[in-house]
Amino acid sequence: MISAARAILRKDLLLEVRTKESVPAMALFSITVFVLFHFGLDRNSIDGSLASGVLWVTLLLAAVIAVVRLFAAEREQGGIDGLLLAPVDRTALFVAKACALFVFLVALEVVALPVFSLLLLGPDLLDAMPELIAVLLLADLGLAAVGALVAALASESRARELIVPILLLPLLVPLLIAAAQATEPLLRPEAVTEDLGRWLGVLSLYDVVFLLLSVGVFDYLLED
């Protein structure tokens, strides 16, 4: 199963590198949203809970873009039939898609965080650093699991682009709460770590629940 997942993941990453569809769109979207926030909030620099909120909401909305496109290649070019016919555990598809989404999110954050720091963030991003990376990685894991599940759920729907945001975002509320609460003290003018352990714990719990759930339930989405 692992080798099948690795093969599918490699295919998806190669596809992304060659077509450059999802990640540049997500990055551009994030940068635009930061600019919108500058005008919407009428602020030159933000910190603390405001910065944490702007960052996380932007990341979540950008994730929606990637989720909508996640199964696009399989759907449009019939790859799904090949995958279903192959004598391979179908969970491999979920694992591969979730990993691909994880990689896209990390790539997005590599671009979006420095831009955020440049455009909007008051305090220095490096002060927040090792803790912020921990929060981001755990949150990305949850985002990847839920995103892959929702992408599969919505893939057969006629109204795919409409369903994904309204389905994905409420499911992500606990993740948003934990991530924003964990990040808020890190982005204050004097960066501190407050309750970080608690919120990382909540994030881990969320990740475990949704990974197990998605793996358990994914097979039923691909039956025909």
Place this chain on the structure above:
Amino acid sequence: MYSKGLKPLSIATVVALTTTLALVFFYAPNDADQGFVQKIFYVHVPMAIVALGGFVAGGIMAIKHLRSGDPSWDMRSYVAIHLSIILGLGVLVTGSIWARASWGHWWVWDEPVLVSFLVTFLLYCVYYPLRFSIEDPERQARYSSVFAIAAGAFVPLNFTAVRLAQSFTHPRVLSQTGGNLPGEMRLTFLVAIVAVTLLFVTLWKLELTAKSASMRLKRLRRKLEEQRELEVVA
């Protein structure tokens, strides 16, 4: 199949609801700080508890559907979720009225349970567009079950996360949990919960009876059509 026991159940529900209303208006004392308005609590909280129970039950029925492939489990799951969404709307409306009457605002972010409930309600509202945008009936049932399970797992996570977030920023305004209710209020509250649960089960059975009857009717009509066509050909 579903209509078995429906009549005694309905009668029990009517009795329970009447008893509840009688208790609420004539037996339970007025709350010390909130006065008469507090009585909406006997409607609001039981509906919330039953709605959440309904969502979880819908999730469990969805698991049964996926494991057995029997579409009747999917129908049961759908009806449970459908009724819970309606109850949920009632919860949000009564909660809003209560908030307005006791704190002067139609909506408060301070109350973690109400906020969690709003998010859960919004999530379950997606059930309809998801379900009805998938054409193939078998796939529709399967995908809806997957959603019901994911959303059912989401409910406790959501409540925990929201409560954790709130307790650090706002003090708990509402402290009327089951723990410290005086005797008469507690009795009324328990009777109210029983009544709303009975109402939910009765409506659930009723809707399932109606749906299965109409499905059987459709099937019979189709058979009749096919029969007629065969006769014409012959």
